[in-house]
Amino acid sequence: MGNIIEMKDLCVNLMTVRGIVYAVQGVDLAVKEGEVHGIVGESGCGKSVSTKTIMRLHEKDKTEYTGSVIYNSSSGSEDILAMSDKRMRDFRGKDAAMIFQDPMTSLDPIMKAGEQISEVVRRKRGMGKKEAKEYVLRMFEKVGILPPEKRYEQYPFEMSGGMLQRVMIAMALSCEPRLIIADEPTTALDVTIQAQILDLLRNLQQENHTSVIFITHNLGVVAEICDSVSVMYAGRVVESGSVLDIFDRPAHPYTQALLASNPKASDSGKRMKTIEGAPPPLYAKFTSCPFAPRCPKATEICRSALPPVKTVSEGHTAACHLLNEGGKE
Amino acid sequence: MNGNKKSVSKLKSFFTVPVIITSIILAIVLFISIFAEWITPYDPEEANLADSLCKAMEKGHILGTDKLGRDLLSRIIAGARSSIVNAFLIVGFEMIVGIPIGLICGYYGGRLDSFIMRIWDIVCSLPSLLLAFVLVAAFGKGTYSGVIAMGIVYTPLTAKLARSLIITEKSQVYVEAAKSLGYSDARIIFIHILPNCITTMVAQLTLDIGTAIVSMASLSYLGLGVQPPKSDWGSLLKDGMTMLYQQPMLLIAPAAAIMITSISINIFSDGIQAYIDPSQRRLPSFKEYRRKNKDAA
């Protein structure tokens, strides 16, 4: 199976009130066709920014890109950053769709839930009004929005968070895209609802063989739903590999610390482990390992040079000075 | 050291070019109205029929004279005094009455609050100009009834602003802390909470001075405010209206005085607001940002 998305040395700079933020600083990332790829990291590590780049959702005049994001389809490879606006509109929805973190604010508050999806299929798939409505009702049934006829007529403020996230999922699936980007889709929901939504996503993904990029800071969710994982820290990918690689053989000190701070049932009674310090601000480009100030194993070289990406094993890479090729520390 | 430098650059961001220009204009207007008696070239109320309707720069009258031969420049300067003083009186009234009422209603809430707000709603249900007319009709026309009427019209608005500010502030942790230390309510309201709301209120009150100048001028224009022989910018306009064809300067000069003052106050208040709320500032483009930072480095 080939890669559906390949980011190559992607950098994204954002203009903010406090100056330029170098939110993404050279990300290499590949998502295989048909897999669920998790992106994990603390808030502000660039995981959302890098994936929004796939849909080019940043404000044009406040964003700079360098590098490339390659999209492979049956009709060949394209660089997303070089797509025309027209092609981009087509790409959004049909090739890739997005599910956002907060379903309460991510739907138009004064438009009926059903119509927000019907609007998409009418425009994208050329359906008539009646046909579109029937299609939306079938989608609602499929994602568990019951009873569909009643829900179709409801406004977002009349629905619960879980129901709204199902609407978002139905909307994302409505044009049968090849890639779905789910940006922390369960963070804003109750724990019990989270499990339902995850199950739904997993089932739909397997049914349609859709590729999914799943962004989260919750390692438990990653273990449950993902096939492969990239760990991000301070605007770059520090480790990447299959779920087993990351959870059983973490190579990067940051991944190790992250896993150690994830509480397990067997830890009860023990003091919770945390990572000392806070992630660095992104107002400058790094010239040394960004994790070095918090890393218990840091040495001189970590503080003076950027770590290169090293292959730990087949399909498992990490960016750390302390690693030898082949994964021996 | 570092902190000092930062506050200097923060102040610098307040003094943008428009703010500097308008502060200078406002300072001049204030100066003129404070020292009006000493800088008027002629007696503003003294008629001199020999000099009736002089054109500008004629016989030593810089802006010319009106029908009774009174020097227009002197009348504008004297008008500035009464327009500005009245505006400050109006705003002073709404501050002294409105802010404490708003603070107390917001802080204590409950029945007193809903009762007063109910009255306010009724007062505000009349369009503000209409309310002012009614009050002037009741008090009799004249400068002070105009000032009081305008003060009453704007008081509910000031009170509402103070109330909404204190409602957001009172749930803050520092208020709880002050309460747990056993401070009196008055101390908490005026010493702890008020300073935190002051910047927003200052921006609003500056704007209110502008509104007060304009509203008082409209009352005087209608003949319900300042009465002759005293004059303010509004009554000067009214006088000028009768000489519309012969001497348009009599209209243009007071109109310009009102406009310049009002625009300056608005720009100045805008500057305060932009200073308080930096999120409204314009972001530079990447190019501009890099150029600027290169200069700095």
Add this chain to the structure above:
Amino acid sequence: MKYLSYAVKKLLSMIPIILIVSIAVFVLLRASGVDPVTVMIGEKQATDELRESLRQQFYLDKPLLTQYLIWLKGVIAGDFGIDYINKQSINDLIISRLPVTAGLVVLSSLFGMTFAIILGVVAALNRNKSADRILSVLMLFLTSVPNFVVSILVIVFCTKFVPGYSFIGSYSNFGEYLSRIFVPSIVMSLGVVAMLGRITRSSMISQLQAPHIMTAKAKGMDEFNVTFKHAFHNAVLPVLTIAGLQFAGSIGGTVLIEQIFSLPGVGGMLVNGIQQNNYPVVQILVLFMLVVYLVMSFVVDMLYAVIDPRVKLK
């Protein structure tokens, strides 16, 4: 059905406001200490008998409460009384002067609304570009320049440079009527344009940055659809509420405009009434303007409930 009961409730809640204000106005006017009989007689000499008969004719010998009740009964029956100075029926006066005032309110509201929304949206879509900056200077200018000063400058301009154009004249047909109130309406709408334009701009900007706009873009809707169907529709709702209140309040603004342009409207009548202590006229006009204001805000409320599904009718 739910609209109907809501409407009835709203309308009923206006009655106490109207009553309280009318009592307050009645009492305030009497408290000013001017003797109505002197107002009626004016400069002329009058015998005590004449004074007494006038006093009786206008019920001024009765206690204040009785006077109020008599007045109120008349108003409810549609008889607004007789004015002190010309001894004419106030009903006729109002009816003859109403078209000008109504025209001013309606036209200026239409102009204000249209220009404000267009300019606000244009500014928001060109945020921080030169069009936005020019518009924001214009808006700042319009907010700070008082309406009545603009009117005066317009009059000066027209008398100097537009020969043959006059604001004073006959109102014999609709064309004349329109041409008389057209310019004053535009002037009246300027302040509203500035205020609403600024609100539209900031409302539109915050909507364009709202998460649901990101969703609309992500689902591949085109720029036009995103901007107008999603952003504009949401942005215009708060603007409409404020606009409604502004227009309702503009009934007060007509007073100044009519006075400056010498238009024969209700507002001029009010100012004259106040200046001459002609209480019956002041009383009824204040009440009339209050009712217009309340009814207009009521209509806005109802419209809002219809166009915004989130508004719950209580």
